[in-house]
Amino acid sequence: MKELLERIAVCVEQGKVDAASPYPSHLSGQEGADELTQKALENGIPPNQILTDALIIGMERIGIKFRENQVFLPEVLMAAKAMTAAMNHLKPFFTSGVVKPKGLVLMGTVAGDLHDIGKKIVSMFFEGGGWEVIDLGVDVGAEKYLQAIEKHKPNAVGLSALLTTTMVSMEEITKQITSAYPQVKVLIGGAPVTPEFADKIGAHCYSPDPQGALDYLNSQLTLD
Numbered sequence: 001m002k003e004l005l006e007r008i009a010v011c012v013e014q015g016k017v018d019a020a021s022p023y024p025s026h027l028s029g030q031e032g033a034d035e036l037t038q039k040a041l042e043n044g045i046p047p048n049q050i051l052t053d054a055l056i057i058g059m060e061r062i063g064i065k066f067r068e069n070q071v072f073l074p075e076v077l078m079a080a081k082a083m084t085a086a087m088n089h090l091k092p093f094f095t096s097g098v099v100k101p102k103g104l105v106l107m108g109t110v111a112g113d114l115h116d117i118g119k120k121i122v123s124m125f126f127e128g129g130g131w132e133v134i135d136l137g138v139d140v141g142a143e144k145y146l147q148a149i150e151k152h153k154p155n156a157v158g159l160s161a162l163l164t165t166t167m168v169s170m171e172e173i174t175k176q177i178t179s180a181y182p183q184v185k186v187l188i189g190g191a192p193v194t195p196e197f198a199d200k201i202g203a204h205c206y207s208p209d210p211q212g213a214l215d216y217l218n219s220q221l222t223l224d
């Protein structure tokens, strides 16, 4: 089981999407993140464990290499592609079994920021926890958030930022939402975000991981 999870982590780290994918050349012809994730599920490994002990590990490794200039954007994009292929198998498990949603959450990555893997994972956790999610996508500015809140009347809005530069957008969007719609809870997250920053900008909840945010939603907002 450990060996299979490690193989998936390697596929994500090295951008090996599936058996047909020719990249990277030294893994040519071998199974990729796609097939191995399916195999892990068939072997009874819980989806949560595949996510945390394989997919996130693989992304962390490529993230460190990227930071240390050992790899560049194309390699990171291939890793993201492999992660997405694997996540497609996990999504049904996170989103199934819920009849009536507890409420609605709008999710988006803030203006100027195109990172969406973390946001998608958080969305899956919310859906799996019984909340309906509308994903507004990436590079979402205040106006789009406000229009979507007006239209969909959500209980909460989730903002993701992965760049220190886009934390400025996060602050601006949070302030506009909390002033126009004080009843809507604002949840923020992403690697550079901190609890202190959340306090400073007036967000209702910061969590470094999806589960903490889901716990917050359930404790604050669950409708009877």
Ligand code: B12
Pocket: 056, 059, 060, 062, 063, 064, 066, 067, 073, 076, 077, 080, 112, 113, 114, 115, 116, 117, 118, 119, 121, 122, 158, 159, 160, 161, 162, 163, 164, 165, 187, 188, 189, 190, 191, 192, 206, 207, 208, 209, 210, 213
């Ligand atoms: C993948 C990646 C990319 C991919 C994104 C693909 C995609 N579809 O998302 C691509 C190649 C496009 C990319 C581009 C860039 N990237 Co980039 N990227 C990364 C990388 C390697 C991994 C990010 C990731 O997906 N992590 C995995 C997920 C699961 O983790 P996560 O996003 O943190 O999410 C978790 C938590 O934070 C939390 N969470 C996230 N959002 C939310 C929201 C809420 C509401 C809550 C509660 C929780 C929550 O829950 C998630 C699950 O646990 C990071 C390095 C790293 N280790 O973070 C760099 C990184 C974020 N990128 C970086 C940079 C600089 C860039 C570029 C500017 C590079 C360039 N020179 O062009 C561009 C910017 C493009 C743009 N405008 O956005 C820097 C940012 C530095 C900084 N502090 O500002 C990093 C940190 C790399 C580095 N060390 O230099 N990148």
